[in-house]
Amino acid sequence: MKVPISWLKDFVDITLPIEELAERLTLAGLEVGGIHKIGLPGADLEWERDKLVLAHLLKVEQHPEADRLVLATVDIGAAEPETVVTGAPNLFEYVGQGDISHLGLKSPFVMEGATVYDGHAKEPGVKMVLKGRKIRGIMNRHMLCSEKELGLSDEHEGIILTATEDAPPGTPLLDLWGDAVLDIDLTPNLIRTGNILGVAREVAALTGQTLRYPDTTLPSTEGVPVNDQLVIETTEPELNPRFVAILVNGITIKPSPYWMQRRLRLAGQRPINNIVDISNYVMLEMGQPNHTFDWDVLRRRADDYAGPNEPVKIITRLAEPGEKVTTLDDKTHTMPDFSILVTDPKGNLSIGGIMGGGESEISDASQNVLLEAAAWNFINIRRTSQALNIYSEAAYRFSRGTHPSLAMFGALRGAKLLADIAGGVIAPGILDYYPHPAETVTVDLPQAEVTRLIGIELSVDEIKQILESLEFEVEISQSPISNLQSPVLHVTVPDHRLDISAEPVTGRADLVEEIARIYGYDRVPVTEMADELPPQRNNLPFEREERTRDLLIQTGLQEVITYRLTTPEAEVRILGQDYVAQATYVTLANPSTPERSVMRHSVLNSVLEIVAENSKRHAHVELFEVGHVYLPNPNGVGEAAILPDEKRRLVIAMTGPRSEMSWLPTDAELMDFFDLKGIVESLLDGLHLDQVAFKPAQHHAFYPGRVAELEINGQSVGLMGQLHPYVVEAYDIQIEEDQPVLAADFDLDALLAQVPDLYAVRSVPRFPPVQQDIALVVDETVPADQVYHLIMQTGRPLLTEASLFDVFRGEQIGAGKKSLAFSLTFQSEETTLTDKVVAKQQQKIVKRLAHEIGAQLRG
Amino acid sequence: MLDQLENLGAAARTELNQLTNGSTLDAWNSKYIGRKGEITQMLRRVSELPKEERPAFGKRANELRQELEAEFAEKEAVIKAAELEQAMAAGALDVSLPGRPVARGRLHPSTQTLRRIYAIWAEMGFQVYRSRDVETDEMNFQLLNFPPHHPAREMQDTFYTTNPDVLLRTHTSPGQVRVMRQYHPEPIRVILPGMCYRHEQITARSEIQFHQVEGLAVGKGIRFSDLKGTLINFTNRLYGQGRPVRFRASHFPFTEPSAEMDVQCFLCDGKGCRICKYTGWLEILGCGMVHPTVLRNGGYDPSIYSGFAFGMGPERITMLRHGIEDIRYFWGNDLRFLEQF
């Protein structure tokens, strides 16, 4: 909201420099996002006090040499008048009228040497220094200027020309129109400060000043009382609790006075005419949106539906099914059935609290107007405004809560200005439909509550003073209520404070916040919690997840975090059409982009998209992600029936040469299944999971024969292997032909659930080990880990380790065979082993393998 | 024969002095003083001498051999040293060449920031509590004092799902209600990290998902002054000891009083710069005393218990600390970005 300081000063004295005031407001929750100074010291364009002054217009004559220029003679409070050459179009009507000083026209006068904005510059903010020069033969030193040249607005159609400024000639413009505008960002709870008076009230409380209210005393009335000419009926008093109307006759439509135009522009409103401007002015000034109907239009319609001598009838009611309203911006809206309309028996007139209708709008021919100020249910206005996508100033205020008592205040203020400025005559009486006046909220606040919640010690008088500065009424009672042994403040909440709850505990907290805010958060002491420490709780799922991350980065993997929103179509690439066709997704009702419309079922899909993106620039990509998938579970009970299972997955994806390029010889071979397996083994080892098995598996997304299912303690936790070339192609991963892309996709919850709390450490052997190599020829179909497990089973306990160091295939051993070479380590914890003992053990192994899987010792 | 011996000695010395490398040293050694060397041979021939001459000859021959051995050792040391010198000179490296690449894994920058936050809060007794991403409207809004159609909901652009009661959490605050319901009436100190979602366009400045870390303390006698003290302790750790902070009044439906905490801009030390929009302050977290309605919804009597809550954005913190100007980098996961952490 834009708050001109000059307007603020109508209601409160400003005792602080503007920057300090802005800081105080910011700390109190009215965040001043910017200060726009006009003419004042510190402004982008500083007005020189003695070079920019107010001129009174005396005479306008045609320039003898130029049709489009005039000579304006003005009084600037000096001994002699000054004459200025100007092309301002709004002066031409005065040419030839001789002395026009009786018209009281004033204009800003800028002297030679002063700096102003260049009115003709295309870009804003271009400055120029005024220099005297001859214009068509006549020397010109000074100028009359436009709003744009002064930096008041972008207006450059003509010079500022006003008859409604009372200051004497020669008054420095700085004193007259120098100003600063605060740009305040308001949180939704602060709508009470969404107007100048509301900000003034905060300023008064924060700086210890007294608030002045706008003048609402009406001049004398004339004519037929409004209540004899108008009846009101509302079918929904809940949605339209109050309707106030004042009839003003004989207004003259014309531009509003310059001071009002200037304020409206500074506040961000474009002046239209005096009637529209007054309506906006009242809303900006004290927060009550209001509407002016052309009374003669309403009257003519009443002639039709009721007859010439019958009163006008206004009905506020819900929209009928499919009812359409054409608003004053010429748009036609189909109204939702919960929206409320201002109507008469002939049809609708306006959308209550949101926007007026076209037909009854004020026109240049309007003479008599009906000023309406009403109260509307804020939730209903918000719903209607959202449904229609109309975010008017009125809807903004009503949808955040405007108290019904403001309706009368706003109507009176509007009528006062219509009489003063538009020359209207007010019809006697005020129509006030207010069947159920809002109850006044009172809250009992024990003094101790302030100390308990804020940690400051304030006397009851200090608390009372703070609350009263915000217009709360306070009575102090020394008798303790209930069991609270502290004085109690009985607080009556002013009407504009819709944010203070009538519910006792919340109401107390609401008041405590106000006390802290006005006292100043910066003055609240800084303390340490003295409360008892909560018990510390075991959190293994979290700790193990972090351990998993650490183990994976130790293997050289880069962690990624991806979007958890995707599309079913994207996931088809990895999950397959059959899966996706049957899957239920958490689906967004309002996605912001079509590529992010459901919560994912596959983390691998997300990670492969990242692999593909990086593969455009990097040969070597090795990534992992720990993240969730979201699996709806319609058979769940209670909350679980509508909320998905959120399961943690661990995904690894890698491709490219084993090492980064270097000037030194490196391992440039492409990573394969066993690089991935090595990483997985390293992770499992780090988590002290030893009962693991890699079982051959089959899956449509993986390369046949190059995929394994990982089992831990006999429980499957997911798949790992080389991706199917079709999958690689579907993700458009940029790689060499036949380059493997490896991936693992594990159920991390299941995996981490197997992690032992404790693991035992073997003592370091005291006796030397004996190493023996052994090469065994087996059928191609025998898996290496079966051979390994048989060796270990047979050789234990003396055999402590068997590591595979060579796999050989070739003619020498025959087709369909392979040779597996193991390095065996024998070691005893009791003695140094002899060759004889070791040989015997080895024989046992060979015999067992020959027997079980037909293994032959290779010669 | 003694003359012969002395001549031999002189010849050996001359030859030794002329030696320049290791291989000729070995040859000299075997020629003169080795097992079959000429001095050794002379010694063996002592029997050819008359008996009375034998002791003098033997003594001299042994002396000579010891002298030559000592001279040889000396010469050998000199030559070896020279040779080493030469070898090292030839083996000088271009130390400016890059080292062998080592594959170093890295945590995502958000994880790195999250871990710093966890570590600081853990030392103050705040444990990690995690809750779900997909939430009910009740948990995300109603129980946090956002009634349906309440204007405060406009502050949070929400992703709703096809089930009108289910949405993607817009903040980690629903976890406040969950943790309170789980632990009441015990005191609570937790932080709640997690991914949150907002209906936004994806631009350099706004994202549809982002992390948040919320904190919650509930107990008897927790005051706004404690909130200030605790958060100042935190900012001292994360942003530097003694860096000025300020608390501004603000509004969140689930806290009251509510505040925004600003830290003096650490990029310009408060002088004003583009990042702090020339205010000298950076907004780093929102906080406040837990609203009585929320305490009640969590199972705590607000007339006895009180508490405070705060929330911060790890991505925003990371961006400020590293001068990152495009939030899309975080989920873009371009290695050229990630590898800089």
Ligand SMILES: [Zn+2]
């Ligand atoms: Zn800065």
